Amino acid sequence: MKIIVTGAAGFIGSHLCEHLSEQGHDVLGIDCFTDFYSVALKKQNAQDLKRKGIPILPLDLCGADLNGALKDVDNIYHLAAQPGLSATTTFSTYARNNITATYNLLEAARNQATLKCFIYISTSSVYGKYATSPEDAPAMPTSYYGVTKLAAEQLVLSYCRTGKIPACSLRLFSVYGPRERPEKLYSRLIKCILEDAEFPLYQGSELHTRSYTYIDDVMHGFLSVLKRLDQVSGEIFNIGSDIEITTGRGIEIVEEILGRQARKIIQPARLGDQLKTHANIEKARRILNYNPQTKPEDGLRLQIEWYKKTFLR
Incomplete structure (x- = not known):
């Protein structure tokens, strides 16, 4: 399958690219190399991926024409985001990189007849101060990060609900x-x-x-989605350690x-x-056979x- 990974030069994205490639998929990464943290580290990750035959396109999801990159795509893992809590990062930056970027990617994705699933990578921060609930509990974020990630998640699921694309969301818990x-x-x-x-x-x-979750356990959850595409569309899953x-x-x-x-x-x-x-992973265990x-x-x-x-x- 041809699989697009956004945020591919980052921590989680680079691991995902490697795992997908090792399973024989045709992987294309997208990253705009923002300077929220060391660009040099991201470029090193990109070089390591390139040596493994995984190209990274330096594209800004908010400004680039994405149709060419997404041509004939089977699945998209959307990890690119403005992450974390920062007293110096403005709301407009969170909104641009989490909501607008997701909207532009969705608009390009809906033009791809080959698309099987748009997999949005969300966060436990959407739950707010106490992230201990199942996926159908009310979201009560307390940060710009959580608010904009929740908005982007609901935007993705709205495209699914209206039949524009098949999609699901994975909410991650404290990955290390x-x-x-x-x-x-x-x-x-x-x-x-x-x-x-x-x-x-x-x-x-x-x-x-915290439900600190090791990166390999997160990859297990990510890859499980590909094996169950007929069961995940429209769904939200908590992915974390219990x-x-x-x-x-x-x-x-x-x-x-x-x-x-x-x-x-x-x-x-x-x-x-x-x-x-505390990641409530009963749903992921049941449907994805997820077992950190x-x-x-x-x-x-x-x-x-x-x-x-x-x-x-």
């Missing part, structure tokens, strides 16, 4: 692992400990609980593996941060090994 974005918790923590630098910790966040730990415990695990303590420096709490996430396996201790050891190989050469 090799290539994790540098501003995310574990990447920052590992870097700070290994460099003996101060580790910024948001006030109260060590008590937050193992819940506190952020404080996650920090302790990294400290134990590295044999060093983080030099924590407390910063003001983040507005809109989630207090508790990785314990935090094992996943974090693998991430630390990757970090050392990549940055401590």
